[in-house]
Amino acid sequence: MRRIEPAYPDLFPVTHVLRPGYMPGQKVSLDPIRLGVVWEDAPVRILPAEGSVPREPVRAIVFARVAAERQEIFHRLLERGSYALVVLDDPEVTPSDLGLDAFDENPRVTILLPILPFPLSDGLQLPEAWSQSVWGAVLGIFPFPGSGPEVERRIAQLKEAGAQFAVTAPLLLTRKDRHRILDGCEGTGVEDELENALFHADISRGLHALERRAGVTMHDVGMDPFVPCMVPHGQEPNAVRTSAVLRLWARRLDQCHEESSWGWRLRRAATALEKLPNDPATLAMEDNLRIVPGFDP
Numbered sequence: 001m002r003r004i005e006p007a008y009p010d011l012f013p014v015t016h017v018l019r020p021g022y023m024p025g026q027k028v029s030l031d032p033i034r035l036g037v038v039w040e041d042a043p044v045r046i047l048p049a050e051g052s053v054p055r056e057p058v059r060a061i062v063f064a065r066v067a068a069e070r071q072e073i074f075h076r077l078l079e080r081g082s083y084a085l086v087v088l089d090d091p092e093v094t095p096s097d098l099g100l101d102a103f104d105e106n107p108r109v110t111i112l113l114p115i116l117p118f119p120l121s122d123g124l125q126l127p128e129a130w131s132q133s134v135w136g137a138v139l140g141i142f143p144f145p146g147s148g149p150e151v152e153r154r155i156a157q158l159k160e161a162g163a164q165f166a167v168t169a170p171l172l173l174t175r176k177d178r179h180r181i182l183d184g185c186e187g188t189g190v191e192d193e194l195e196n197a198l199f200h201a202d203i204s205r206g207l208h209a210l211e212r213r214a215g216v217t218m219h220d221v222g223m224d225p226f227v228p229c230m231v232p233h234g235q236e237p238n239a240v241r242t243s244a245v246l247r248l249w250a251r252r253l254d255q256c257h258e259e260s261s262w263g264w265r266l267r268r269a270a271t272a273l274e275k276l277p278n279d280p281a282t283l284a285m286e287d288n289l290r291i292v293p294g295f296d297p
Helices: 064-069 071-079 147-161 175-184 191-200 203-221 237-260 263-274 280-285
Strands: 029-031 036-038 059-063 083-087 109-115 135-141 165-170
Touching (some): 029 109, 064 083, 135 147, 165 203
Parallel strands (some): 109 135, 135 165
């Protein structure tokens, strides 16, 4: 395993990845770590011959196809109390393929379904084999033509299928990615609109509007806009959930106020709450949150 720093740490508070990370598949996919596009002809990655896991519980992101090939390392990670966010990079992978049915109790695992927008996506394939597990999705968003209604439709489909959360994050497209997307849509009739969205429009403004629209939609359907359940051994579930909420609002404050944002204070409070062995709601009722080191009410 190796340490990582995700592109959006407020949305994915993970610190490690099971090497080698993503592996190119038969079609274009989404890498939640760097929120970039993984093309089908990306360089092939080789599985390491050996591997080690941290001694202390951590939050790790694990790609399903890697976990299926490296079950021993994956199981050792879970047995040491770590929590794994499993990216379902192959919808055909089942719990049996990862050896999760061998655990006597529910393993500390959350399933993450990566979803790309049109024109990169060829449709939504739901993880039916994981219906009994805690699962959600990450939607890579970009202000493509028709992206607003598409995001709302995707969220409604996920809610109906049983997803507990959906994280929306801007796609980080390189200039090469944008040219490749435009070339792939040649002859479809949307080239002009697509070129304007990729190269000429105000992308940051469009992304901000999309994230806001997605947040309103998730509130309406009753879904969490963050990963609420990554609880390693020794941590309190409500404290972790509260920390995730604080980080989400820290990100939103940064988007609204930029340099004058107080998002850093929320992040500091979130880091402090994560280390609590007790439910922060109890401390709040007793007006004792001030005793938490680093928490500044």
